[in-house]
Amino acid sequence: MRALIVDDEARVRKAVRLLVDWQSHGIEEIAEAGGGTEAIAMIKEFKPALVIMDMMMKSGHGMELMVWVSEHAPSLKFIVISGHDDFEFVRSTVRHGGIDYILKPIDPEAINAAVGKAVGQWRQEEQERREHQQKSIQLNEFRPVYSEKLLFSLIDDPGSSESAMRRLRMEGVIPEEADKGRLLLIPIDSGDTALLRRFGYDSELLHFSLINICNEFLLPGRHGIAFKYWGAPMEIVILTWGPSDRAPELIARINDGLFHTLQRRVHVGMGMAGELPQSLPHQYDEAETAIRRRNLLQPDQYVHLLKSAQQDTIEGAASLSFESVQEEWKTAVLSGDAGQISSAAQQWIDELCRSGYVSSELLDAWESDILSFRVRLLREALGKEADNLVSESEHDESSLTPPLTSSYTFSPSAWRDWSRAFMTRLAGEISARHSRENRMTGEIITYIEQHYRNELSLQEIASHFYVSREYVSRKFKQEFGINFSDYLTKYRIDKAKKLMLNPDLKLQQISEMVGFNDVKYFSKVFKKQEGESPREYRSK
Incomplete structure (x- = not known):
C-alpha cells in the first residue's frame, strides 16, 4: 500500500x-x-x-x-x-x-x-x-440468449426490422401471437452519483442490474422484455405486448421492485401502442418526447404519456419565454451590481416555479435563449470586439454550462446560482473589456503627445498597438466625436498657438516643431481651424 x-x-x-x-x-x-x-x-x-x-x-x-x-x-x-x-x-x-x-x-x-x-x-x-x-x-456468463442487437434494430433500423422480428420470434423472445406492442423508455439518471458509486461507476453493470430487475417482472408472465438501447448510453427500453392498458401496472410493479432492491424509482416515457415492428421507431420518438416534456415539478409522477391534457399544459408554459425577464437581466448585467444580478436571477426562478411546469425541453430552450442573449449583449456593448470574446469562450464553456438537467430532477437553487454566476461573468467580461479599451485609449493619446512632431498616421498607431485601423478610428469617434486625423491636427495647432507666444520663434520653425514641414500648409490648416491666419492670431 x-x-x-x-x-x-x-x-x-x-x-x-x-x-x-x-x-x-x-x-x-x-x-x-x-x-x-x-x-x-x-x-x-x-x-x-x-x-x-x-x-x-x-x-x-x-x-x-x-x-x-x-x-x-x-x-x-x-x-x-x-x-x-x-x-x-x-x-x-x-x-x-x-x-x-x-x-x-x-x-x-x-x-x-x-x-x-x-x-x-x-x-x-x-x-x-x-x-x-x-x-x-x-452475471455476464448468464446473460439471456436473445441478442440486444436484434431488439435494438427493431427501433433503429426499419430496413431490417422485419427479419429481426422473425428471428426474435423463432428464438421465443417475442411470442408469435404478439402483433401489437407498446414501447416504454427508461432514462437512467446520470446525476445519481450515489447509485453510480454503488456499482463502482461501472455503467455496464448498472445497466445489467436494472434490466435484470425489470425482466424479473416481465419474463415470467411473458408480458414483455427489457433491453439496453444502444442508441443512447443511459437508456433502457421495455417492449410489452398484450393488453396496452397493462403498461402502467407493470411500471408500478417494476418501480416497487427497484425501490425494494436499490431504493430508487424510475420515470418511464410511453408511446401509443401500435403494430409490431413498424410502429416502434415512432413509439420511441413519442416516449422520448414524453420524458423530455415531463413536469420536473412533479417528481412523484412516474408514468409519462403524450396526450392532449399534457399538450395544453405545455402550450400554456411555452408562453413563459426568456423575453419575460430579458430586460431585467440586461439592466442587471450592465449595472454590474451584485444585488441587481441576484434579484434578476431569483425573479427568473420564481417565474419558472410559479408557472407550475418545468421540463428538460423547456430548460434547454431557455439555455439556448440565454446563450444567444449573451452574444447579443456583448455585441451591443463591445461592437466587433465581442466576436473575439465569444470565440475565446468557446474554448472555456465550463461557466456557461448550466446545471445537469437529467430526466429526474430540477433544482431551483442550482439554476438560480448558475444564472447569477452567468450574469456576473457577463458583467465582468463587458466591464473588463471597457476598462482595457479605456486604458488603450489613454495610451494612444500619450503616444500622440510624445510623437506629434513626427509623421503620424492611423496605420502607424494601429500597428504600434496591435489593433486594426477601424478600431482606432471608432474609439476616437466614440471618445472625442472626431476622427483621428482631426484630433491630431487640433492637438498640433493648439501646441502651435502656445509656441506663438514666443516672439523669437518664426512661423517656419513653429510649423516644423508641431509636425508641419510646409509652412504654407500649416497656415492653411491653422486658418481653417481658428478662422484666422497665424499672423493675424499672433498680432493680437
Missing part, C-alpha cells in the same frame, strides 16, 4: 513521516508533494491509497485538491492536517469524503488512529470492488 504526504513545508512532511507507524498499517511506500498541483500529478502516477494533506498551500489549495480527489479518485482516502480551526474547512473535508481533520501541532496518537481508520476503509472497499467485478463476470 502507498501513501502520499502533501504539505508546502518540508519540516511538516518530515514530522508526518516520523510520527506515523507506517509498517503497522501495512504502508510500504511513502512519497511527498509540496503542493496541491504537484500532488495531482503524483496521484495519477504514484496511485496512493492514502493522502495526508495540508489545507493552506501556496501551490494548489487543499480545497481544490479535495474536490479533484472526490471527482477523479473517489476510492482514495485522505486526511487533512491544518493549522486553521475553521468550520468551513472541516465541513468541506467531511463533504468530500475526508477521514479526519487534525490540527497542528500533530498528535501522534490522533494521526495514527486516523491512518488506521483510512487504511481499514480502503481495504474494505477494495474487497467490495473485487467482489463487484467478480459478480459482473459471473
Whole structure:
C-alpha cells in the first residue's frame, strides 16, 4: 500500500513521516508533494491509497485538491492536517469524503488512529470492488440468449426490422401471437452519483442490474422484455405486448421492485401502442418526447404519456419565454451590481416555479435563449470586439454550462446560482473589456503627445498597438466625436498657438516643431481651424 504526504513545508512532511507507524498499517511506500498541483500529478502516477494533506498551500489549495480527489479518485482516502480551526474547512473535508481533520501541532496518537481508520476503509472497499467485478463476470456468463442487437434494430433500423422480428420470434423472445406492442423508455439518471458509486461507476453493470430487475417482472408472465438501447448510453427500453392498458401496472410493479432492491424509482416515457415492428421507431420518438416534456415539478409522477391534457399544459408554459425577464437581466448585467444580478436571477426562478411546469425541453430552450442573449449583449456593448470574446469562450464553456438537467430532477437553487454566476461573468467580461479599451485609449493619446512632431498616421498607431485601423478610428469617434486625423491636427495647432507666444520663434520653425514641414500648409490648416491666419492670431 502507498501513501502520499502533501504539505508546502518540508519540516511538516518530515514530522508526518516520523510520527506515523507506517509498517503497522501495512504502508510500504511513502512519497511527498509540496503542493496541491504537484500532488495531482503524483496521484495519477504514484496511485496512493492514502493522502495526508495540508489545507493552506501556496501551490494548489487543499480545497481544490479535495474536490479533484472526490471527482477523479473517489476510492482514495485522505486526511487533512491544518493549522486553521475553521468550520468551513472541516465541513468541506467531511463533504468530500475526508477521514479526519487534525490540527497542528500533530498528535501522534490522533494521526495514527486516523491512518488506521483510512487504511481499514480502503481495504474494505477494495474487497467490495473485487467482489463487484467478480459478480459482473459471473452475471455476464448468464446473460439471456436473445441478442440486444436484434431488439435494438427493431427501433433503429426499419430496413431490417422485419427479419429481426422473425428471428426474435423463432428464438421465443417475442411470442408469435404478439402483433401489437407498446414501447416504454427508461432514462437512467446520470446525476445519481450515489447509485453510480454503488456499482463502482461501472455503467455496464448498472445497466445489467436494472434490466435484470425489470425482466424479473416481465419474463415470467411473458408480458414483455427489457433491453439496453444502444442508441443512447443511459437508456433502457421495455417492449410489452398484450393488453396496452397493462403498461402502467407493470411500471408500478417494476418501480416497487427497484425501490425494494436499490431504493430508487424510475420515470418511464410511453408511446401509443401500435403494430409490431413498424410502429416502434415512432413509439420511441413519442416516449422520448414524453420524458423530455415531463413536469420536473412533479417528481412523484412516474408514468409519462403524450396526450392532449399534457399538450395544453405545455402550450400554456411555452408562453413563459426568456423575453419575460430579458430586460431585467440586461439592466442587471450592465449595472454590474451584485444585488441587481441576484434579484434578476431569483425573479427568473420564481417565474419558472410559479408557472407550475418545468421540463428538460423547456430548460434547454431557455439555455439556448440565454446563450444567444449573451452574444447579443456583448455585441451591443463591445461592437466587433465581442466576436473575439465569444470565440475565446468557446474554448472555456465550463461557466456557461448550466446545471445537469437529467430526466429526474430540477433544482431551483442550482439554476438560480448558475444564472447569477452567468450574469456576473457577463458583467465582468463587458466591464473588463471597457476598462482595457479605456486604458488603450489613454495610451494612444500619450503616444500622440510624445510623437506629434513626427509623421503620424492611423496605420502607424494601429500597428504600434496591435489593433486594426477601424478600431482606432471608432474609439476616437466614440471618445472625442472626431476622427483621428482631426484630433491630431487640433492637438498640433493648439501646441502651435502656445509656441506663438514666443516672439523669437518664426512661423517656419513653429510649423516644423508641431509636425508641419510646409509652412504654407500649416497656415492653411491653422486658418481653417481658428478662422484666422497665424499672423493675424499672433498680432493680437
